[in-house]
Amino acid sequence: MKAKYDVGIIGGGIIGQSIAYQLAKENISVVVLEGNKVGAGATSAAAGMLGASSELENNDAFFQFAKESQQQYKTLRHDLTNLSQINIQYVDKGMYKLAFTEQEAYVLKTAMKEHHSLEWHSKQQVLAMEPNLSKEIVGGLYIPEDGHVSPKHVCAAFSKSASLLGAVIVENSPVHSIKKLGEEEYILFTNQSEYSCSHIVIANGVWSDYFFKQLDLEMKVKPVKGECLAVSSENISLEKTIFYDHCYIVPKGDGRLVVGATMVEDDWSTTPTVGGIQTLIEKITPILPAIKSAKLLETWAGLRPQTDDGKPYIGQHPNGENIYFATGHYRNGILLAPKTGTMVRDLILKRKLNEDYVKAFSITRNLAKAAR
Numbered sequence: 338m339k340a341k342y343d344v345g346i347i348g349g350g351i352i353g354q355s356i357a358y359q360l361a362k363e364n365i366s367v368v369v370l371e372g373n374k375v376g377a378g379a380t381s382a383a384a385g386m387l388g389a390s391s392e393l394e395n396n397d398a399f400f401q402f403a404k405e406s407q408q409q410y411k412t413l414r415h416d417l418t419n420l421s422q423i424n425i426q427y428v429d430k431g432m433y434k435l436a437f438t439e440q441e442a443y444v445l446k447t448a449m450k451e452h453h454s455l456e457w458h459s460k461q462q463v464l465a466m467e468p469n470l471s472k473e474i475v476g477g478l479y480i481p482e483d484g485h486v487s488p489k490h491v492c493a494a495f496s497k498s499a500s501l502l503g504a505v506i507v508e509n510s511p512v513h514s515i516k517k518l519g520e521e522e523y524i525l526f527t528n529q530s531e532y533s534c535s536h537i538v539i540a541n542g543v544w545s546d547y548f549f550k551q552l553d554l555e556m557k558v559k560p561v562k563g564e565c566l567a568v569s570s571e572n573i574s575l576e577k578t579i580f581y582d583h584c585y586i587v588p589k590g591d592g593r594l595v596v597g598a599t600m601v602e603d604d605w606s607t608t609p610t611v612g613g614i615q616t617l618i619e620k621i622t623p624i625l626p627a628i629k630s631a632k633l634l635e636t637w638a639g640l641r642p643q644t645d646d647g648k649p650y651i652g653q654h655p656n657g658e659n660i661y662f663a664t665g666h667y668r669n670g671i672l673l674a675p676k677t678g679t680m681v682r683d684l685i686l687k688r689k690l691n692e693d694y695v696k697a698f699s700i701t702r703n704l705a706k707a708a709r
């Protein structure tokens with residue numbers, strides 16, 4: 338006999354697991370089918386920055402959604418740890434976006450007009466906080482709310498919490514097809530088994546095109562490869578995340594400094610290249626000169642799921658089928674995971690939604706633009 342569930346989630350990355358957790362909390366029966374190991378995709382490659390203000394420049398619906406998601410981490414850090422006993426390594430010491438020229442300082446100061454929580458710190462103020470940074474800086478934009486987490490631990494904590502609340506998590510089970518049987522019955526097929534579900538959520542990141550095509554939908558999600566490296570050094574003290582020229586250094590709680598990340602479009606490989614790592618080292622050394630003598634611990638790469646306009650697809654199938662999408666979170670899936678979980682929960686439970694978010698993340702928005 339086929340196992341029966343209210344909701345079947347395809348993909349066990351941070352997005353699928355966040356949705357599973359929120360649904361399981363409501364006593365909805367959920368199965369998550371993960372093709373590999375939980376969190377094995379982009380989630381385990383991420384640096385874990387919760388960069389609402391550092392990543393998103395406009396004060397629009399996307400920014401509001403990101404801020405709400407960032408806020409959710411403040412309660413999730415306790416709820417997930419209490420339930421799963423996994424510490425998500427939440428650090429809220431903020432971030433500096435640095436300026437090396439007056440022109441760069443001007444651009445950063447302009448951003449403060451949009452976002453009131455941001456502060457401009459002079460060179461002396463920044464160096465008093467972070468003495469190992471280059472003496473060539475002219476100052477930095479201090480973003481107090483942009484902290485960071487450990488993505489692998491968040492994903493594992495969502496997964497374990499969902500499972501303790503009754504969700505079934507199945508690893509090494511790629512879904513190869515979805516078949517509609519009746520009004521509210523879909524079958525998810527894997528090579529080993531079949532799962533009968535009333536609702537389906539497609540949350541398989543950069544691989545979502547496979548189901549877009551299967552469902553005759555024209556949306557696209559493309560890979561943007563990102564390479565990172567981690568170092569350690571007893572001679573470097575760094576409190577806050579440092580951001581300059583698309584590069585960042587995240588000081589993790591375990592003493593590692595994570596440096597990222599390159600942006601390579603349409604590249605499906607997940608092996609870091611010498612050239613990619615070299616670029617990062619060249620960019621980061623003038624910012625934190627002492628990094629030259631740090632120990633290189635590891636390098637890695639992952640695939641960010643990018644949509645045409647850089648915003649995720651979070652919404653229902655356009656024909657009103659009980660098929661939902663939560664994919665295309667691009668550079669910010671760790672930041673956006675909590676709010677994506679509650680939004681998909683509310684979509685499935687037919688609760689009141691913020692219409693600005695429904696419009697901003699609608700899966701047909703890019704098609705509508707293209708037709709105009």
Ligand SMILES: Cc1cc2nc3c(=O)[nH]c(=O)nc-3n(C[C@H](O)[C@H](O)[C@H](O)COP(=O)(O)OP(=O)(O)OC[C@H]3O[C@@H](n4cnc5c(N)ncnc54)[C@H](O)[C@@H]3O)c2cc1C
Binds near residue numbers: 350379510513664
């Ligand atoms: C180098 C790098 C740095 C990043 N840094 C940050 C950061 O600092 N902050 C931030 O917010 N975001 C960051 N991101 C982005 C973030 O990692 C992603 O947006 C996020 O992980 C997407 O999560 P996901 O669950 O949608 O995808 P994934 O984590 O890729 O999960 C999708 C899962 O679906 C599974 N799957 C695929 N096909 C199937 C199938 N047919 N059946 C079943 N399962 C399937 C895969 O095995 C995978 O586990 C970074 C990304 C990279 C690459």
